[in-house]
Amino acid sequence: MNDMPKRTITFEGQYKKTISGHLFLGVFILLLSFLMGTPSARADDRVVKVGVYENAPKVFTSGSGKPSGIFIDIIEYIAKEEDWELEYVSGTWAEGLDRLARGEIDLMPDVAFTAEREKKYSFHKIQVLSSWFQAYAGRDSGIRSILDLNGKRIAILEKSVQQEAFTRFSEGFGLHIKLVPVPDYKTMFEMAARGDVDAAVTNQFYGAMHARQYGLVDTAVVFEPSALFFAASRNDPKQLLEAIDRHLSVLKKDTHSPYYNSLRRWTSEKVRFKVPLWLQILALIAGIVLFMSLAGSFVLKRQVNARTRELRQINQEMEKRIIERTEKLEQANQKLLAEIEERAKTQKALFISETMYRDLVESANSVILRWTAEGEITFINKFALQFFGFSLEEIIGQNIIGTIVPEVETSGRDLTSLVYNVAKNPKAYEGHVNENIKKNGQRVWVAWTNKPLLDESGQLVEILSIGTDITKLVEAEKELRETMMELDRAKVRAESADRLKSAFLATMSHELRTPLNSIIGFTGILLQRLGGPLNEEQEKQLGMVYNSAKHLLDLINDVLDISKIEAEQLNVVNEPFDLRESIEKVMKSSQPLADKKGIEFSAVIAPEIGWVTSDRRRVEQILLNLISNAIKFTDQGYVRLRGEVRGTDIVIDVRDSGIGIKQEDMGILFNAFQQIESGITRKYDGTGLGLSICKKLAHLLGGEIRVESEWGKGSTFSLILPKEREIV
Amino acid sequence: MKENILVIEDNEQNLYLVKFILEKNSYQVHVATDGQAGIEKATDLKPDLILLDIQLPVMDGYAVAQNLRANPLTAKIPIVAVTSHAMVGDRDKALSSGCNGYIEKPINPDTFISEVELHLIKK
Numbered sequence: 001m002n003d004m005p006k007r008t009i010t011f012e013g014q015y016k017k018t019i020s021g022h023l024f025l026g027v028f029i030l031l032l033s034f035l036m037g038t039p040s041a042r043a044d045d046r047v048v049k050v051g052v053y054e055n056a057p058k059v060f061t062s063g064s065g066k067p068s069g070i071f072i073d074i075i076e077y078i079a080k081e082e083d084w085e086l087e088y089v090s091g092t093w094a095e096g097l098d099r100l101a102r103g104e105i106d107l108m109p110d111v112a113f114t115a116e117r118e119k120k121y122s123f124h125k126i127q128v129l130s131s132w133f134q135a136y137a138g139r140d141s142g143i144r145s146i147l148d149l150n151g152k153r154i155a156i157l158e159k160s161v162q163q164e165a166f167t168r169f170s171e172g173f174g175l176h177i178k179l180v181p182v183p184d185y186k187t188m189f190e191m192a193a194r195g196d197v198d199a200a201v202t203n204q205f206y207g208a209m210h211a212r213q214y215g216l217v218d219t220a221v222v223f224e225p226s227a228l229f230f231a232a233s234r235n236d237p238k239q240l241l242e243a244i245d246r247h248l249s250v251l252k253k254d255t256h257s258p259y260y261n262s263l264r265r266w267t268s269e270k271v272r273f274k275v276p277l278w279l280q281i282l283a284l285i286a287g288i289v290l291f292m293s294l295a296g297s298f299v300l301k302r303q304v305n306a307r308t309r310e311l312r313q314i315n316q317e318m319e320k321r322i323i324e325r326t327e328k329l330e331q332a333n334q335k336l337l338a339e340i341e342e343r344a345k346t347q348k349a350l351f352i353s354e355t356m357y358r359d360l361v362e363s364a365n366s367v368i369l370r371w372t373a374e375g376e377i378t379f380i381n382k383f384a385l386q387f388f389g390f391s392l393e394e395i396i397g398q399n400i401i402g403t404i405v406p407e408v409e410t411s412g413r414d415l416t417s418l419v420y421n422v423a424k425n426p427k428a429y430e431g432h433v434n435e436n437i438k439k440n441g442q443r444v445w446v447a448w449t450n451k452p453l454l455d456e457s458g459q460l461v462e463i464l465s466i467g468t469d470i471t472k473l474v475e476a477e478k479e480l481r482e483t484m485m486e487l488d489r490a491k492v493r494a495e496s497a498d499r500l501k502s503a504f505l506a507t508m509s510h511e512l513r514t515p516l517n518s519i520i521g522f523t524g525i526l527l528q529r530l531g532g533p534l535n536e537e538q539e540k541q542l543g544m545v546y547n548s549a550k551h552l553l554d555l556i557n558d559v560l561d562i563s564k565i566e567a568e569q570l571n572v573v574n575e576p577f578d579l580r581e582s583i584e585k586v587m588k589s590s591q592p593l594a595d596k597k598g599i600e601f602s603a604v605i606a607p608e609i610g611w612v613t614s615d616r617r618r619v620e621q622i623l624l625n626l627i628s629n630a631i632k633f634t635d636q637g638y639v640r641l642r643g644e645v646r647g648t649d650i651v652i653d654v655r656d657s658g659i660g661i662k663q664e665d666m667g668i669l670f671n672a673f674q675q676i677e678s679g680i681t682r683k684y685d686g687t688g689l690g691l692s693i694c695k696k697l698a699h700l701l702g703g704e705i706r707v708e709s710e711w712g713k714g715s716t717f718s719l720i721l722p723k724e725r726e727i728v
Numbered sequence: 729m730k731e732n733i734l735v736i737e738d739n740e741q742n743l744y745l746v747k748f749i750l751e752k753n754s755y756q757v758h759v760a761t762d763g764q765a766g767i768e769k770a771t772d773l774k775p776d777l778i779l780l781d782i783q784l785p786v787m788d789g790y791a792v793a794q795n796l797r798a799n800p801l802t803a804k805i806p807i808v809a810v811t812s813h814a815m816v817g818d819r820d821k822a823l824s825s826g827c828n829g830y831i832e833k834p835i836n837p838d839t840f841i842s843e844v845e846l847h848l849i850k851k
Contacts, residue, residue, distance in 0.1 A: 509812065510783065510812045513812035513833050513834055514739060514742070514812055514833070516834045517739075517741075517742055517745070517812065517833045517834035517835060518741040518742065518745060518834075519834075520834045520835075520836070520837070521742075521745040521749075521834060521835055521837055522745060524836070524837025524838065525745070525748060525749060525752070525837050527837075528837060528838075530748070530749070530752045549834075553834060573820075
């Protein structure tokens with residue numbers, strides 16, 4: 001439809017007779033462009049600045065320097081009606097738009113509406129003209145379609161919608177087109193005529209009017225149909241647009257209005273009516289026929305072909321998009337199915353989990369119940385029902401006091417006030433123990449955990465209590481406590497017995513020694529002749545008293561030692577001393593015994609043996625005991641000491657050639673009050689405590705006593721002592 | 729006449745025994761039969777050695793030793809505890825109270841004098 005006026009104009013220059021056809025088609029356009037409008041308020045400001053640029057016949061400067069064109073006619077008509085004072089500001093298209101953007105002019109004619117432009121300018125609603133863009137090229141350019149523009153230089157109006165649109169349009173076909181921005185259409189056509197560019201893109205109004213005079217023809221490259229408007233500066237401060245719409249709506253209704261007059265005028269300006277009317281009519285008919293036959297079939301066919309190609313492209317594009325969209329939809333669908341499946345799984349899992357938790361709550365080996373701050377039971381699990389012996393109907397809605405909580409505990413504690421306190425401040429009673437009661441009256445002990453259940457505002461709704469039956473535990477605890485008390489009493493008794501024993505030992509020690517002190521002391525000094533001369537019999541008898549007293553003292557000492565060791569009262573000291581000196585001292589005091597029996601008594605002490613850390617008195621006691629024993633049980637031969645260092649230990653062997661020990665007696669050797677042989681003949685003196693004490697002392701000193709013996713051949717007793725005794 | 733020795737001992741027989749042995753060995757022997765009297769005698773006489781029983785009436789031997797050590801007049805006199813206390817810590821207790829030596833009862837008449845003289849020489 002919009003192609004038609006352009007076609008007409010194209011032929012106009014060549015066949016003057018087609019002017020009537022032009023008129024006819026002009027009317028045709030106007031009828032089709034018919035639009036409705038609504039009246040609006042007048043613009044207040046009188047002076048309206050209007051941009052003018054060169055784009056005949058829409059807007060241009062005439063030979064006399066006066067702004068002219070379709071847009072100018074329309075705005076001048078409106079200005080007259082609205083009493084506006086128009087001021088024209090000439091410039092290029094781009095300058096005009098810039099001025100409008102800056103508010104230096106109020107209106108710019110011939111502006112195609114785009115979303116981008118709407119951000120900068122304001123538009124009225126009723127379009128002034130419809131337009132599209134077309135490429136014009138020299139006759140021999142060979143440009144038939146958009147594809148033929150690949151690699152070509154194309155002149156295009158600077159900052160125009162077509163520049164943008166053409167770029168988009170050509171990129172859609174993957175074409176490489178060098179765009180040459182030019183400030184006005186006239187220059188573009190001049191450049192195309194000179195061959196500076198291969199084609200020029202203008203609107204169909206301008207192209208139709210001027211292409212011929214530059215020897216250019218239209219090509220099939222047609223794009224971006226657009227609606228043309230007056231654009232006002234942003235937000236239309238002078239409120240011009242409403243007036244424009246109001247007038248356009250009226251103008252477009254009347255085919256004899258200044259609007260249609262202007263269209264007719266500017267699309268037929270150069271025509272002169274020189275032929276008679278009959279010829280004019282004839283020519284009109286011939287024109288129509290010619291137009292229909294030639295232009296209609298030939299040109300339209302080209303256009304249709306071009307459009308068809310475009311449509312095919314669009315179609316392919318659409319199909320591609322449909323396929324893509326379908327794929328996307330399928331993907332989305334699959335995703336949705338997966339989500340549904342997932343949801344089902346989650347629900348199943350939720351169900352299982354819920355069932356599990358219900359089971360857990362119902363059959364947990366704990367009492368689980370919920371109750372209100374007033375004490376009313378709202379939930380109770382199965383375990384609790386079985387435990388307390390109630391049915392669900394019997395207990396739900398009842399107060400916990402009088403059902404599962406007795407008013408008073410056996411101990412006398414007031415449970416009513418306890419429950420009141422728990423309800424008042426469950427946090428403070430997060431964990432507590434109290435006596436509960438079963439339906440059959442049996443008292444049970446339950447350890448409770450309480451948790452407040454709050455609503456969104458933090459108000460207490462209910463209390464969740466979880467209880468564990470600890471009756472057995474409480475009973476066991478009670479028993480344990482009694483046992484502990486019994487143990488305590490026993491301990492006190494034992495301790496007091498121990499103290500008695502110690503006191504007894506101390507007393508015995510003191511009391512027994514005091515008389516012995518006299519006996520031994522006085523017999524001793526008498527035997528020393530300090531009391532005067534003695535005859536042989538007196539000396540012999542006093543000697544017996546003296547020896548018996550000495551033996552009694554040994555016995556007392558041994559018994560005390562054993563008792564002290566067994567009562568763990570014997571403390572050993574830890575101090576450095578010269579072991580060699582101790583050995584020599586013990587040997588010296590034992591020498592008379594050995595001499596008396598006429599046996600060899602000697603020692604080989606390794607030079608490394610010197611200072612040790614232990615208890616000198618106890619070490620000497622052990623050595624003396626071992627040596628005394630050896631001498632005692634040896635009638636002939638020898639008693640030999642050998643001292644040596646083995647690692648961190650010192651080993652002192654006391655070896656004798658005495659009677660030895662039978663293998664079977666080895667086991668009882670160190671028992672207290674055992675003297676082997678004692679049962680047969682009391683041949684040897686001694687308390688029978690010596691070895692037992694030695695062994696115990698050696699242990700106390702961190703060492704030990706070992707024995708090797710052969711019956712009839714002799715024995716070796718070895719004292720093994722750590723060089724440095726460590727206190728454990 | 730040899731050195732002065734003060735014997736503080738409440739048991740009559742023991743006192744007699746010790747005194748007898750010491751006098752036989754030519755020492756000048758002074759006696760006291762309770763702790764308080766012992767301290768007084770020691771302060772008056774300033775003997776060369778004190779033999780001190782532990783279990784004494786009025787004031788026990790440990791306290792006597794501490795008193796004597798605290799008094800500058802008697803602080804330097806050697807003290808030897810002679811006691812039948814033979815339980816754990818008795819010896820340590822005696823030594824830490826200020827005694828220089830310790831002779832266990834019953835005394836050994838064969839070695840008693842040499843043990844006593846050991847402390848006299850130390851002086």
